[in-house]
Amino acid sequence: MSETIFDLQREEDAFAVVEQRLQISRREFMQFCAAVAATMGLPAGAEAAVAKAIEQAQRPSVIWLHFQECTGCSESLLRAEHPTLEKLILDVISLDYHETLFVAAGHQAEAARKSAMQAHKGKYVLVVEGAIPVKENGIYCKIGGKTAVDLVKECAADAAAVIAIGSCASWGGMPSTGPNPTGASSVAEVLGKPVVTIPGCPPSPYNFLATVVHFLTFGKLPEVDQLGRPKFAYSRLIHDNCERRAHFDAGRFAIEFGDTGHRQGYCLYKLGCKGPETFANCPTQLFGDAGPGTWPVGCGHPCIGCTEKGVGFAKPIHQTAVLKNVVPPLSYPRIVEEQGGTSFAAAAALAAIAGAAAGGAAMLAKNLGKQAEDGKPGTPATNQKAD
Ligand code: FSX
Ligand code: SF4
């Protein structure tokens, strides 16, 4: 009995710390724990493990490099209202080097990068945004007198984890479009080893945040597919969860932009939609916290396959897609569902040891809370109904 009271008191104290530090309610906090566990593909009940991790928040140092890109990846994080990038920086990670957000410049910025690498040797997370040009010994992209090739190798050498954010860093993206005059290459190609990739141009900020929270909670990155993409976000074809799918199945297509079919929300396959050959959670995760329909197809434009190597920036936008593995939508459950690789027991143990995730938890709680307010369920793969 006394043990139970002790445990309850300890839990009360932990919640009080969380409530004060992150300024969220207990309800939001627990909603977050459930949401992040579900986002990461953990089994029911794992939210308790995530909750436990919150008590000992430790912000890992993050070094963020920019190469050949448009900065849309950072922009998409800045536009993620729940959480905001500011919250991410303050509560989840210690962003010790980020060229476009840094006040420091020149030698000062270089010194900050070097001192962060030295102080957190073997422990920092390296995030790379942008492709890396390898032609002519890498002269097409230089920062502080060093080529992107040399910089990424130097920074990756002592990193605990490397995350390639955006299609450019993941597989070359737009800069690698033929004839690829600079030899724009992916992080994995340059380092000669696989890294976690969050493709998309720009990628969903939530896919990046959930990946970081997974690392903080469990001390390791999430399970990935053969292209390095977290399975929790990239295991299903867009076509499988698209709200226009019923029109595809019924043979109702928009033939031209602005025609009757287009105005009635018919399927965009004949306008070149690459949903049938592109793996991503865009139709279920959505973008910009702005409510239903906020993704390319939802706005009436065909998916261009921006997350998919060999599709985005490789195939003509209006060329019809290859139909791949077409399966029924989520309303007809698959016999075998994709799950993250961490068992509940391992999750609980790892969470107890790693004990971080506090800020990330708060963010996703807020996100979930907002979704609940909007009347949308709080986890991915939810909001669809046929037009
Ligand atoms: Fe690439 Fe991200 Fe596209 Fe842009 O930077 S994935 S061009 S959104 O900025 O790297
Ligand atoms: Fe949706 Fe595109 Fe598939 Fe049509 S082809 S159902 S618009 S993903």
Ligand code: F3S
């Ligand atoms: Fe990109 Fe297609 Fe999603 S264009 S953002 S993968 S809907």
